[in-house]
Amino acid sequence: xxxxxxxxxxxxxxxxxxxxxxxxxxxxxxxxxxxxxxxxxxxxxxxxxxxxxxxxxxxxxxxxxxxxxxxxxxxxxxxxxxxxxxxxxxxxxxxxxxxxxxxxxxxxxxxxxxxxxxxxxxxxxxxxxxxxxxxxxxxxxxxxxxxxxxxxxxxxxxxxxxxxxxxxxxxxxxxxxxxxxxxxxxxxxxxxxxxxxxxxxxxxxxxxxxxxxxxxxxxxxxxxxxxxxxxxxxxxxxxxxxxxxxxxxxxxxxxxxxxxxxxxxxxxxxxxxxxxxxxxxxxxxxxxxxxxxxxxxxxxxxxxxxxxxxxxxxxxxxxxxxxxxxxxxxxxxxxxxxxxxxxxxxxxxxxxxxxxxxxxxxxxxxxxx
Amino acid sequence: xxxxxxxxxxxxxxxxxxxxxxxxxxxxxxxxxxxxxxxxxxxxxxxxxxxxxxxxxxxxxxxxxxxxxxxxxxxxxxxxxxxxxxxxxxxxxxxxxxxxxxxxxxxxxxxxxxxxxxxxxxxxxxxxxxxxxxxxxxxxxxxxxxxxxxxxxxxxxxxxxxxxxxxxxxxxxxxxxxxxxxxxxxxxxxxxxxxxxxxxxxxxxxxxxxxxxxxxxxxxxxxxxxxxxxxx
Numbered sequence: 001x002x003x004x005x006x007x008x009x010x011x012x013x014x015x016x017x018x019x020x021x022x023x024x025x026x027x028x029x030x031x032x033x034x035x036x037x038x039x040x041x042x043x044x045x046x047x048x049x050x051x052x053x054x055x056x057x058x059x060x061x062x063x064x065x066x067x068x069x070x071x072x073x074x075x076x077x078x079x080x081x082x083x084x085x086x087x088x089x090x091x092x093x094x095x096x097x098x099x100x101x102x103x104x105x106x107x108x109x110x111x112x113x114x115x116x117x118x119x120x121x122x123x124x125x126x127x128x129x130x131x132x133x134x135x136x137x138x139x140x141x142x143x144x145x146x147x148x149x150x151x152x153x154x155x156x157x158x159x160x161x162x163x164x165x166x167x168x169x170x171x172x173x174x175x176x177x178x179x180x181x182x183x184x185x186x187x188x189x190x191x192x193x194x195x196x197x198x199x200x201x202x203x204x205x206x207x208x209x210x211x212x213x214x215x216x217x218x219x220x221x222x223x224x225x226x227x228x229x230x231x232x233x234x235x236x237x238x239x240x241x242x243x244x245x246x247x248x249x250x251x252x253x254x255x256x257x258x259x260x261x262x263x264x265x266x267x268x269x270x271x272x273x274x275x276x277x278x279x280x281x282x283x284x285x286x287x288x289x290x291x292x293x294x295x296x297x298x299x300x301x302x303x304x305x306x307x308x309x310x311x312x313x314x315x316x317x318x319x320x321x322x323x324x325x326x327x328x329x330x331x332x333x334x335x336x337x338x339x340x341x342x343x344x345x346x347x348x349x350x351x352x353x354x355x356x357x358x359x360x361x362x363x364x365x366x367x368x369x
Numbered sequence: 370x371x372x373x374x375x376x377x378x379x380x381x382x383x384x385x386x387x388x389x390x391x392x393x394x395x396x397x398x399x400x401x402x403x404x405x406x407x408x409x410x411x412x413x414x415x416x417x418x419x420x421x422x423x424x425x426x427x428x429x430x431x432x433x434x435x436x437x438x439x440x441x442x443x444x445x446x447x448x449x450x451x452x453x454x455x456x457x458x459x460x461x462x463x464x465x466x467x468x469x470x471x472x473x474x475x476x477x478x479x480x481x482x483x484x485x486x487x488x489x490x491x492x493x494x495x496x497x498x499x500x501x502x503x504x505x506x507x508x509x510x511x512x513x514x515x516x517x518x519x520x521x522x523x524x525x526x527x528x529x530x531x532x533x534x535x536x537x538x539x540x541x542x543x544x545x546x547x548x549x550x551x552x553x554x555x556x557x558x559x560x561x562x563x564x565x566x567x568x569x570x571x572x573x574x575x576x577x578x579x580x581x582x583x584x585x586x587x588x589x590x591x592x593x594x595x596x597x598x599x600x601x
Contacts, residue, residue: 046494071503072497073498079494087492099499145499148498148499
């Protein structure tokens with residue numbers, strides 16, 4: 001879908017990035033200053049590469065070798081900014097339909113009604129953007145971009161300016177977007193949970209280059225050996241919904257290695273559920289523990305241990321083949337006599353699972369309606 | 370004593386006509402120059418900025434003299450405009466309007482430019498990614514969002530035009546019914562032995578008009594800001 005290969009230098013910042021993406025959401029992940037937003041600006045045509053080529057589904061937007069560089073308004077790229085950037089002098093409806101005046105009609109495949117219903121913004125149409133909450137504003141911004149019938153939707157840290165509740169409110173909408181419309185999405189974020197929850201393919205960036213690219217598990221679950229970055233190490237596991245326990249407000253997922261208990265309600269209609277686990281939130285046990293508050297106990301075996309300072313990053317292959325990583329102290333490894341090949345139980349504290357990283361999770365506010 | 374005389378009314382009507390003409394005709398150019406200064410990146414931008422502000426610091430009599438030698442019937446532009454458009458400035462009310470337009474131009478441009486500079490460039494970028502060409506972006510986003518500045522600038526320019534004296538009298542003299550605006554009429558009253566009452570009358574009119582214009586601009590700007598921040 002996206003075929004990107006550009007380089008550029010600005011002052012001391014050298015940018016040289018090449019990647020290809022497939023359908024669905026491509027997650028562009030990396031720390032601030034790694035060049036994520038530059039990718040967005042290059043694709044949208046707001047910045048010109050000093051060398052390179054950008055094509056979307058075979059359509060060339062820029063090619064320095066052939067002297068091609070389409071202006072932004074001819075690229076057919078939808079852009080969602082971190083802070084919605086709705087037009088303050090227009091109503092929500094006028095914002096939503098703004099792009100329609102400039103879009104050739106035959107290309108139109110997305111109906112106004114479909115967008116309004118998927119994003120749940122029907123009750124806001126007559127309002128002024130200035131009266132909307134941050135989350136509502138961002139949903140309208142997404143709708144506005146979609147209704148211009150773009151060939152690609154760029155989302156530049158669309159949740160970064162929102163608080164956790166607003167993030168949880170919007171994430172299900174972005175998932176519906178991905179599943180119900182065929183538009184490929186390039187999603188930029190520095191949040192592992194967001195990327196792991198949404199992305200089909202992940203591109204990890206570092207200092208203006210691509211550090212890794214591939215499936216979310218492979219890229220995000222990659223070993224982070226530096227102790228200082230231990231909070232960045234995550235794994236994802238995929239289960240299917242078994243049931244929602246309304247008394248206790250938790251959802252229970254089936255997984256070959258054992259049941260996974262996560263907070264909140266997951267939509268029953270959904271397929272596989274992906275859960276992001278931080279390596280620092282997983283404890284290990286050499287035998288199945290009794291009388292412990294932890295509800296999620298996953299059986300597997302150790303495949304590798306990498307020491308760094310007082311910590312040990314332990315790689316585990318769960319029953320069923322999925323791999324996860326756990327950070328524990330070297331002391332614990334020694335006491336439990338863990339080593340590669342030995343059976344192990346990974347204990348996951350449900351309370352420590354960030355809802356942002358649970359795919360299909362319904363936001364508390366949208367549960368009411 | 371304070372009853373306005375027929376001659377006073379002539380001066381007031383002429384002043385309003387001159388000021389309105391000056392403002393209306395300089396508005397499109399003012400918006401274009403403000404946009405160029407706010408968003409443009411071109412060689413000579415600082416120069417343009419300087420030229421626009423020149424009337425603020427140059428003696429009005431010098432502006433008037435420059436207009437006289439360039440836009441008088443013998444002047445380069447004056448002769449050209451008369452020959453091609455039949456437009457004569459010297460000793461006509463149109464000349465008074467031209468002088469007022471030049472003098473009011475910096476006051477017109479500055480508020481528009483400031484409002485345009487305060488518009489987030491990303492709003493314009495958003496519009497362009499939605500398919501709007503630069504011209505459409507200007508007319509659907511930049512221009513409507515600059516409206517408070519445009520109104521403020523127009524009102525300031527109008528008020529300045531009502532009070533312009535030096536450049537006007539130098540360029541088109543002081544002809545009752547043709548180029549004698551309120552300030553020129555006040556000047557004539559002051560210069561005549563028993564003109565005090567007339568000078569006071571027209572000075573009061575000037576005061577009221579200027580104050581009304583400033584008040585109107587304040588109210589309009591406040592109304593826009595309230596509408597922008599979401600209403601009551």
